[in-house]
Amino acid sequence: MTEEQLKFIRNFEVRLHQVLILCDQLRDEKAKLQLELDDWKNVYDSLRKEHAQLQLKYDNLKVVRMISVNQNDFKVTKNRLSNLVREVDKCIALLNE
Numbered sequence: 001m002t003e004e005q006l007k008f009i010r011n012f013e014v015r016l017h018q019v020l021i022l023c024d025q026l027r028d029e030k031a032k033l034q035l036e037l038d039d040w041k042n043v044y045d046s047l048r049k050e051h052a053q054l055q056l057k058y059d060n061l062k063v064v065r066m067i068s069v070n071q072n073d074f075k076v077t078k079n080r081l082s083n084l085v086r087e088v089d090k091c092i093a094l095l096n097e
Helices: 003-096
Strands: none
């Protein structure tokens, strides 16, 4: 082989070695990023579950508040009707006198 061919082969070997090193680095970086992605997926899943639980609690609270408001309205209405019945009874009593 000629000197020029040997230089070419050495140069090729060096560049091939550099490419292999870069390939290993990229493989390591990919593995690291994959682990990080898995961690973020776990965080996302847990936050999604927590959101669903909080949404359910919120919906339940809205229902309880509606029932509570209806209960209060019922009590107020009952008291008003009782007062009206008393007033009617008083009026009837006054008419009977």
